[in-house]
Amino acid sequence: MKSLSAKNKKWWWIVVIAAIIAVNFFASVIHKRIDLTNEKRFTISPPVKKILGNMDGVAEVTIFLKGDMPAGFKNLSTSAEELLQEFKEYANGRINYKLISPDEQMPGTTRTYADTLSSLGIVPINLKVQLKAGEQSQYVYPAALVQYKNKILPVNLYSGTQTVITPPELNSSEALLEYKFADALYKLMENKKPMIAYSVGNGEPTGDNVYDLVENVLRKNYSLFTLNIAKEPVIPDTFKLLMIVKPTVSFTEDEKLKIDQYVMRGGKVIWFIDKLEAEMDSLQIKNQVIAYDRNLNLDDLLFKYGVRINPDLIMDLQSDYLPFSVNGKDQFDFLHWNYFPLFESKQNSLINKNVGLVAGRFVNSIDTVGAAGIKKIILLSSSANSRTIETPALISGEENRNAPEDEAFKKRDIPAGVLLEGRFSSLYKNRVSQQEMDSLEKYGTPFLTQCINNNKMIVVADGDIVLNGVQQGSPLPMGVNSYTVGTQYEYQFANKQFVENCIEYLINTANLSEARAKDYTLRLLDPKKVAEQKTNWQVINLALPVLVIVLIGIIYQWWRRKKYSV
Incomplete structure (x- = not known):
């Protein structure tokens, strides 16, 4: 019995490696997501899944939200990336996407991507920022180009106004991303x-x-x-x-x-x-x-x-x-x-x-x-x-x-x-x-x-x-x-x-x-409370974790000394 037990202990690492390989294999084959959000933010609607499943070619998506821009548009860019990653899963990898700054020069030409977007009817948003030298215009292109089988279609990612950018409008734009990308793919796939x-x-x-x-x-x-x-x-x-x-x-x-x-x-x-x-x-x-x-x-x-x-x-x-x-x-x-x-x-x-x-x-x-x-x-x-x-x-x-x-x-x-x-x-x-x-x-x-x-x-x-x-x-x-x-x-x-x-x-x-009916609940902080309690929450978020780690280290060292002291 002792020799059998020793033999089992000797080969235990082989069992562990086999289990890890098996788990990774099944994880790569079987994909299961659990959406715990109230508005089902990360759940793709059945009609959209059907469109993605019917793709028989590769779609190339270019998002023009890269570079220095307000936080709201950065969040919109991140949401677009996350959504397209979800699309890629249901389309069996037939969707590729990338982020490009509209100011970048197009390969083989002297034109920028902004020139191409303007010719396609995409109107930029002019965000005026105050600098030391005076007022300067900053243009943001909240748009994407979807290309599928030699056909191309522009997609406007921002559904709000062109002058006053508000959190509710950006939130609504995020909610409509699934519909807009799916609608563009459907129109490109239509014969x-x-x-x-x-x-x-x-x-x-x-x-x-x-x-x-x-x-x-x-x-x-x-x-x-x-x-x-x-x-x-x-x-x-x-x-x-x-x-x-x-x-x-x-x-x-x-x-x-x-x-x-x-x-x-x-x-x-x-x-x-x-x-x-x-x-x-x-x-x-x-x-x-x-x-x-x-x-x-x-x-x-x-x-x-x-x-x-x-x-x-x-x-x-x-x-x-x-x-x-x-x-x-x-x-x-x-x-x-x-x-x-x-x-x-x-x-x-x-x-x-x-x-x-x-x-x-x-x-x-x-x-x-x-x-x-x-x-x-x-x-x-x-x-x-x-x-x-x-x-x-x-x-x-x-x-x-x-x-x-x-x-x-x-x-x-x-x-x-x-x-x-x-x-x-x-x-x-x-x-x-x-x-x-x-x-x-x-x-x-x-x-x-x-x-x-x-x-x-x-x-x-x-x-x-x-x-x-x-x-x-x-x-x-x-x-x-x-x-x-x-x-x-x-x-x-x-x-x-x-x-x-x-x-x-x-x-x-x-x-x-169903995709168009999606609505994300905007959970904004109370500006008055933020102003009043800003310092308290900064201390809690920055200092408290450090103090907890130091306290755990002190307790751990005290326990080791007590356990191993002669």
Whole structure:
């Protein structure tokens, strides 16, 4: 027995080494993570796992958040790296990523990466820092480039404003990283882009003022076609979405029937409607304009679907700036123009989640009306200090010479954009002639009195939200006020992000809603307590660990002396 025991002790190290090798082998094959965070920060949603698992090529991701920058953007960079490492695990190693400073020179060229990013439409954030020599501009590019099979797509990693960087906006940007990277990969992996129809038959804009919408939103991500509804027998079902942007010409009953039946067959529609005729061009020329109804003949159709666009205008104390003449013709001062309301996101939908202020111009209010089986979600609404004025209304540039009467701005949350979901009923039930029904049958689209399945559409009572300004013949980004460009009041609002979210929500081919719905809880320290208790916590964090180690050493030495002393 003694010899057997000695033999076992002799070879114990072989058993230990074998156990270590076995543990490492199984650890390399079997990956299991436990996410202990309340918001499941480190859990990849199932649709994203599916996209990563379907990759049959290698994706190269370049993150341009390297170098000297504020702590918030460094955290955003770290979060992006950690997320891509998670992506790499589920993609079986088919994702490579690296960090690059945008000021670095591109190999084989004299250009920097910043030049390339600008050409791809990525706008840097200008952080002004005070140095001894004076004010200096520091540019940060919170962006990434995703390359997959000779295709490349830029990804904007920061979802906040371009001027005031806040912890909640950075926190929201971190929460959206999974969605943004997954959405980019999905679009690069798609062999066929969804088809979108842009209506052009009723006076919709087609010039430079829709450049950003057409080139940087629609054509970049979708197959875009123009559609004259009057000239088509039916609206083809191949179009996943119909966009009707700021029409100025009345719709005929035949056109409305085609739209109605397109909706009944499951087609999605976004309406950006200016019910009233009120334009800045007229105001600049005459210094006043009368807002009156365009008579678009859409009231009954939209009413049937569950909304009514009112013939009024929203005035809001939370509004954008315009230059007004003061003390003479050559002196101008920037004042809030109450007819340019700024809509806050209520965070009540995947569409407006983590979306900043959306700028409108001469916006009508919306009422929701009874429609069986239709769910209504308000996407855009006014601030707590707003009002409406009935039309016809005289709008004058003289209004802002004196401060508005705050007592009149008592209304709050006046709706201006609504999401409708459910089984819509046809406006033309029991109203279609036999000839019209035969015509629909001829083209393989029999008349339907109700949607075949649940459907959805978005109605926004402002056509200017999706338009961009033009300055010196060059289109500006969507959400930028052309009157404030080059001044301290220049600001890019979240119009483009709102429009992109609307389109993605309606089409929703990747089913990434779970990833988009993620929200990280921001746990901020109390600034007052930090200031009061700063020294105490510094002593606790720095001195206490050292004292504990010294105390343990003293006790250990005392115990050794006591144990081994003769």
